[in-house]
Amino acid sequence: xxMRELALHVLDLVxxxxxxxxxxITLEIKEDCTADLLTIQVLDNGHGxxxxxxxxxLDPFVTTRITRRIGLGLPLLDMSTGRxxxxxxxxxxxxxxxxxxxxxxxxxxxRPPLGDIAATVKTIIALNPELDFRYSHIVRNQVFSVTTxxxxxxxxxxxxTQPEVLEWLGxxxxxxxxxxxGGEKFENC
Amino acid sequence: MKTVEDLKKxxxxxxxxxxxxxxxxxxxxxGMGTCGIAAGAREIVTTVMDEIAKRKxxxxxxxxxxxxxxxxxxxxxxxxxxxxxxxxxxxxxxNAVVRIITDHVVNGRIVEEWVVGKIMx
Numbered sequence: 313x314x315m316r317e318l319a320l321h322v323l324d325l326v327x328x329x330x331x332x333x334x335x336x337i338t339l340e341i342k343e344d345c346t347a348d349l350l351t352i353q354v355l356d357n358g359h360g361x362x363x364x365x366x367x368x369x370l371d372p373f374v375t376t377r378i379t380r381r382i383g384l385g386l387p388l389l390d391m392s393t394g395r396x397x398x399x400x401x402x403x404x405x406x407x408x409x410x411x412x413x414x415x416x417x418x419x420x421x422x423r424p425p426l427g428d429i430a431a432t433v434k435t436i437i438a439l440n441p442e443l444d445f446r447y448s449h450i451v452r453n454q455v456f457s458v459t460t461x462x463x464x465x466x467x468x469x470x471x472x473t474q475p476e477v478l479e480w481l482g483x484x485x486x487x488x489x490x491x492x493x494g495g496e497k498f499e500n501c
Numbered sequence: 502m503k504t505v506e507d508l509k510k511x512x513x514x515x516x517x518x519x520x521x522x523x524x525x526x527x528x529x530x531x532g533m534g535t536c537g538i539a540a541g542a543r544e545i546v547t548t549v550m551d552e553i554a555k556r557k558x559x560x561x562x563x564x565x566x567x568x569x570x571x572x573x574x575x576x577x578x579x580x581x582x583x584x585x586x587x588x589x590x591x592x593x594x595x596n597a598v599v600r601i602i603t604d605h606v607v608n609g610r611i612v613e614e615w616v617v618g619k620i621m622x
Contacts, residue, residue, distance in 0.1 A: 315539055324538050331567055385535040428543075435546045439533065439565045466508050470515050473562065475554035477515075480508055482550075487503045 315388060317427020318352060318416075324385045325354040325412055326436050332358025334409065336444040339436075341429065343418065343451045349398075350416040350423065361404040369402065389414055396423040430485035433458065437481060441472040451492040458485065526560025527606055532577035534568025540575035541594075548595040549578075552602045561606060574617050580605050584622055591617035 315321050322339060329337050334356035342351040361369065372387040389412075390400045397417030404410040416423045433447050437460060448457035463472060463481075470477060529549055533542050549563050571577060574591035580601060581587045588611055590601060597615050604610045 320538050320543065323533075323543055324535050327533050327535075327538070327565075327567070388535070431543055431547055434550075435543050438550055438563065439531075439546065463508070466505065467512055468516075470512050474515060475550070475557070476511055477508070478550055479554050480503075480511055483503045484505075484508070 315392070316424065318350075318392075318414075318424050319427035319429045319432040321385075321389050321392070321414065322352060322354070322429070323432045323435060325352075325389070328385060329354060329356035329358050329410065330440060330443070332356065332360070332410065334358035335442070337436075338446045339433075339448070341426070341449045343426075343449075345418065345452055348418045350418045350426070352414045353411065355409065355411045357409040360406045360408050360410055361402075362406055366402050366404050370400070386412075392416075392424060396420040398423075430482065430489055433485055434478065434482050437463075437472060438478050449489065449492060454492045456488040456492050458488070526562065526583070527558075528562055528564055528579075528581040529602075529606065530564045530566050530579040530581065532567070532569065532575055533565040534572070534575075536568055536572035537575045537577065540592075542576045544595055545576045545578060545593055545598055548598045549602070552599060556602070556607070558602075558606070571617070577617070582606075582609065585609070586622060587620040588616055589618035589620075590615040 315324070322341075326337055326339065336357045338353075338355040340351075340353045342349070344351070369386050370390045372384055386400070386402075393400045393414050393416055397420045398415040401413040401415070402410065429449065436443075437445060441460075444460060446457070446459040448455060460472065467477065472478075531537065531542055531546050531549070546563065552558070553561050553563070566579075569577065571591065576593045578590045578593045578598070578601065579587055580590070588605065590597065590612070593601070593615060597612070601612050601615070604612050
């Protein structure tokens with residue numbers, strides 16, 4: 313099993329947070345060419361993990377799930393950061409939430425491509441319209457962000473799951489992310 | 502259709518047409534555990550959303566579930582039509598989604614070749 317894109321790891325991290333009953337999730341992606349780092353952070357207000365659980369969570373034979381006894385999401389991400397000159401950091405507190413930070417050496421040969429972040433963010437919002445979701449993406453000094461609360465403020469009584477709204481969201485994300493790399497001349501670190 | 506202004510226009514248009522949807526119709530449920538995601542669940546969700554928008558399926562909603570222990574059969578997609586058996590499709594590809602939507606969701610004909618489970622209502 314392999315995640316071909318970092319965007320799929322992001323989707324998996326957000327799914328973990330939702331299974332931990334989070335109703336507020338922040339996703340931040342930072343592409344820092346000067347420091348040669350790519351950082352992905354997912355912060356949630358779910359039920360969190362004890363210190364023992366955090367220690368065990370990178371072991372592929374530990375999971376909170378009962379239908380299948382082997383959890384693979386975080387061990388896969390740990391392996392992927394580790395072989396790309398980076399690391400995975402997990403901060404968690406029971407009853408408060410969890411903060412997962414995945415750091416990659418941007419230029420590392422083994423770093424998977426970021427992939428289709430627009431599709432990941434659209435999927436998260438479409439499947440979790442009740443979620444207070446905040447996405448921000450920084451490339452050098454350019455910032456693009458989308459929050460469900462600002463979308464809901466515009467939409468009024470029209471739901472986020474309305475097909476025309478999701479179509480708009482897909483276009484808005486694709487253009488917004490493309491602009492991050494446009495603007496001034498982008499050097500691929 | 503790309504700016505925040507466009508979204509405001511879209512809201513006005515939808516409100517004037519009174520086409521706001523209700524969640525009492527057909528459900529399409531996609532497996533979104535690590536196994537589902539690694540097998541391509543995001544593309545399946547995207548294809549379902551595109552088909553719903555393209556065919557203007559007013560009474561179809563898309564939902565998710567976690568890992569249900571049939572990881573080797575992911576991507577798993579369930580179709581629930583009110584009053585009919587709940588059908589689980591396995592190893593679903595984007596092409597299969599298009600078939601499942603035209604045949605089963607729209608016309609009520611189960612697409613047997615991808616069925617891996619049936620639960621009576």
